[in-house]
Amino acid sequence: xxxxxxxxxxxxxxxxxxxxxxxxxxxxxxxxxxxxxxxxxxxxxxxxxxxxxxxxxxxxxxxxxxxxxxxxxxxxxxxxxxxxxxxxxx
Numbered sequence: 001x002x003x004x005x006x007x008x009x010x011x012x013x014x015x016x017x018x019x020x021x022x023x024x025x026x027x028x029x030x031x032x033x034x035x036x037x038x039x040x041x042x043x044x045x046x047x048x049x050x051x052x053x054x055x056x057x058x059x060x061x062x063x064x065x066x067x068x069x070x071x072x073x074x075x076x077x078x079x080x081x082x083x084x085x086x087x088x089x090x
Contacts, residue, residue, distance in 0.1 A: 018071060025065065
């Protein structure tokens, strides 16, 4: 962890990783909604299952940005802990 302080490129990699995570979330949501709307199922049980999956996906997709916020908060806390010469920060 101590090497991260001296390596300024590591901050760039972290930010790039977070941007990539958010872009993957957006693309995944768009692909899911486009493909789920295009699927027509003839069976009532299959349609019930599809509706259940769609409801669960809407819940999960709503929570995914919180993952990125938690990661950012963790990085900020680690940087703040590193202020003042502490060795516990990034």
